[in-house]
Amino acid sequence: MPFPRDIRDLALVKSHRRCCVCHEFGGRSVNVHHIVQESDGGANALENAICLCLRCHAEAGHFNSRHPLGTKYSPTELKAHRDQWWEHCENHPDEPLGLFLDVRFKAISRTAEVHRYCLIITYTNTMREAQDGWKLRVCFPSFLPLFPGDYDRCEIRLDGEPYVQLESSSNDRVFPGESIEVVTRDVHFIEYEVNDNVHRRLRLEHKVTWQFFTPNAPVIEGEKSLSELQEF
Ligand SMILES: [Zn+2]
Numbered sequence: 001m002p003f004p005r006d007i008r009d010l011a012l013v014k015s016h017r018r019c020c021v022c023h024e025f026g027g028r029s030v031n032v033h034h035i036v037q038e039s040d041g042g043a044n045a046l047e048n049a050i051c052l053c054l055r056c057h058a059e060a061g062h063f064n065s066r067h068p069l070g071t072k073y074s075p076t077e078l079k080a081h082r083d084q085w086w087e088h089c090e091n092h093p094d095e096p097l098g099l100f101l102d103v104r105f106k107a108i109s110r111t112a113e114v115h116r117y118c119l120i121i122t123y124t125n126t127m128r129e130a131q132d133g134w135k136l137r138v139c140f141p142s143f144l145p146l147f148p149g150d151y152d153r154c155e156i157r158l159d160g161e162p163y164v165q166l167e168s169s170s171n172d173r174v175f176p177g178e179s180i181e182v183v184t185r186d187v188h189f190i191e192y193e194v195n196d197n198v199h200r201r202l203r204l205e206h207k208v209t210w211q212f213f214t215p216n217a218p219v220i221e222g223e224k225s226l227s228e229l230q231e232f
Pocket of ligand 1: 019020021022023024052053054055056057
């Protein structure tokens with residue numbers, strides 16, 4: 001049985017419709033999940049409810065105990081994430097919900113000789129107003145063989161290391177609730193031969209950094225190590 005409507009609504013409001021584990025804004029794809037499954041005696045009560053995005057929901061729900069791989073999400077851990085996030089939401093009721101940028105690499109072809117990845121950056125406008133245009137700045141370690149297409153490019157240094165900074169912008173309007181691909185999946189960002197030592201360096205803690213500017217919201221800034229951006 002699913003949660004009663006009022007419990008579901010309350011869980012969604014208390015979480016700001018964000019995932020309690022990764023804190024990404026879920027919009028319509030957020031799930032209200034049972035912390036302890038009903039088949040294990042979990043109640044349809046607020047105490048047993050957690051909002052999760054699709055990715056975390058799949059991660060938490062599809063752990064196969066016959067083939068344990070990775071670290072299982074325990075009910076205690078999920079509950080702690082939930083309580084921590086609800087407390088944060090309660091203490092920051094006015095925090096703008098608009099700061100949502102999803103950054104990841106996707107493998108587009110992997111043969112025995114050559115690996116090719118694209119960078120996918122998706123922005124969701126969760127503000128109440130439309131945004132007239134945006135600008136993206138993204139920096140990669142300069143040893144990466146980049147094929148960035150139509151970007152303004154310059155060399156910079158970050159923490160003393162050589163980086164390449166790419167910049168792109170658009171005047172297109174982004175409506176409230178709309179998600180756009182800021183970097184589209186037809187741009188190849190990294191391509192290397194598997195035998196090349198680039199492959200080994202990718203596993204080190206080199207990072208990718210980004211800044212995303214819109215006219216009426218704070219700058220979204222972030223960085224991740226190449227290994228976190230996966231799928232290498
Ligand atoms: Zn999540």
